[in-house]
Amino acid sequence: MSGPIKIDDLAMTYAPYPFGVIAPVFDEKLYDELLSTFPKMELFKFHSQHGAKYSLSERSNREQYEKFIASHAAWREVHAFIKSDDFIFTVLDALRDHDVDLGFKRSQQSRGKRIKKAARSLMRGRLPSVEAPLYSRFEFSALPAHGGVVTPHTDAPEKFVTIVFSMVRPGEWQDQWGGGTDILLPKDETKSFNYMNKQVPYDQTEMTASVPYKPNQAMIFVKTHNSLHGVRQMVGPEGAMRRTLTVVIERG
Structure with a gap:
């Protein structure tokens, strides 16, 4: 994959549902810059839906999120890449190469392809199905190392793939x-x-x-009926935070 995120070293596990680990995932210099400029906690919004999580995203403090992205070149680069079709379909192609085929191909994403499909349905006297394109978004997340927890859940039905990037320096987390x-x-x-x-x-x-x-690592998993996952209550020191970048590929 050409771009700031590398997915070449994907190692998959298939039971009880498909998940894998990618490491390293960023160039060392870029990763250092992303860590140095990770958003300050005052920009985050607290959520208790799945435990105790702080979030900054398109859906959580969107104005602050957009201002932050716009003001940091390294994050602008990562954000633009994650939002691209190239990123989405490189991830899906990599999963297919590892025998996890979700049925999506790059050609299906094009606007022209969807219009032709709708036209064929009309010619056959059927109402066309409106198939929303795939898109990706990311969320800055933080959990308090002292008592932070994510209650086990399987993710919302509209999600297809989730990638969780660890944002931590070597030696910073025990x-x-x-x-x-x-x-x-x-x-x-x-x-x-x-x-x-x-x-x-x-x-x-x-x-x-x-x-x-672990530093410079991403965990990827496919949403299924049994994709149960969570983060057990942590026992770290007060003030320390488990920082991550969570990327979701879903239907718009």
């Missing part, structure tokens, strides 16, 4: 604090089909794997 993204299964098998993103308390889940919070 493994014993926690902070890994846990891959989970519900203990009650009747809760196994959870496409609509119902939360499941941690004590009602079993962990099958955990992707640790």
Whole structure:
């Protein structure tokens, strides 16, 4: 992939649902610049929907988010790339190359292709289906290292792929604090089909794997009916934050 994000070193796991790890994901110099200019906490908005998370995004403090992106060249570059079709379909192509085919191809995204499909439906006497294009967005996120938690959930139905980039310097985070993204299964098998993103308390889940919070690493996973994941309550010091960049590919 040509651009600021590298996905060449993707290593996949397939059970209980497809997830993978990419490392390194940024050029070292760019990663240092992104860390140095990561947004200050006063720009973030607190959310309690899935635990205790601070967010800055298109949907959370949008005005501050747009001002921040516009004022930092490195983040403008990353933002523009993530918003591009090239990024979206390089990610989807990489997943397909690893036997995870979500059924989307680059040619399907073009406006002309969608118009032709609608025209064919009209010629056959059928109402055309309006298929929204794929798009991507990202969110600056932060969890307090002392007590921060993300309650297990499967993600909203409109999402297809989520990528979580760790934004931390070497030596800045201690493994014993926690902070890994846990891959989970519900203990009650009747809760196994959870496409609509119902939360499941941690004590009602079993962990099958955990992707640790490491520098210059991205964790990618596919939204499914059982893509249950979370961050167990952390035990780090007051004031420390688990900072991430979360990218979502979804239908508009």
